[in-house]
Amino acid sequence: MRNNNKNTSIFKMLRQNIRLMFTPRRLSPKHVAGPVISSEAETRPRSLFLRHLDCGSCNGCEMELNALSNPIYDIAQYGIRFESSPRHADLLVMTGPYTRNLDEAAQLTAAAMPKTRIITIGDCTQNGGVFQDSYAVIPKPEQIENAIEAHVSGCPPNPNEILNLLLTIDPNPL
Template sequence: MWKILRQIARAGIPSEPAPFATEAGEDGAIVRIREELLDILGQALAIRQVDAGSCNACEMEINALTNPYYNLEGLGIKFVASPRHADMLLVTGPVTRNMETALRRTWEATPEPRLVVALGDCACNGGIFGQSYASCGAVANVVPVDVTVPGCPPPPLEIMRGILAAVRRRR
């Protein structure tokens, strides 16, 4: 045990400090989006994420939004488990026939004024799956969509921009 403690004392803190956000580049865009979201919302935004049949790549990017770099919860935006508590639905993947009824019920359970954001190429236009015997295709074929965020998968910054566009639309 002493050997490990000596090694820790010699090595010190191997991590580097967190980067500071600047007004240039991607960091600046994140800062501007954060400021505008806080100005518009003034309160919390609850999002219900629905996987309608995706490959989970979009979910990984959504998960990245909750890390300290993007800090979505610091903006007052949180993910909720029930559509009855949600202001917005964030839908990923092409809507499979098995998920068609579940997505429609989730949309109906979300209180007005509800927003729907289709996230990723599959949710926007069916992606490589299209419309077939097993897939309804795009989310817009099942429920009305307010904003689409294309990409396979879209990066977290684009997801934040899509959420901001939806919130602007509601305002």
């Protein structure tokens, strides 16, 4: 009997603690751990939606773009996320050399965006990089070339440099 009372009191204590943990206003993450989002992210007018297009690279730049989503860089805390549809994207992120096979897809993607804004990442997007002498690499069309706003150089570029560029871009240009 004595053992039963001890077990009952443990369960009673656990129930009270669980009730405290799930009380909506008592223990919010803001009070326990401080602000989750940095002050830079709070000053952004709204989220920045990115559409990534690999035009034919070695995937080095893609790995660095993927690194932006890991806990070290965590682009989500700044309100930046990748979008699967170009219709909802604010910015087209191009990696790799501009190739024949992706020419039509790149032009259709740029045309589907509400306002064509492009940033290029990696040396291959500027001069073809190690692929520059390949038969598949072609010059960018004028419509794509004129829409490029910024470039991050490097082979592959550092994720910090990519993140710093993304933080300077206004999702709502005039």
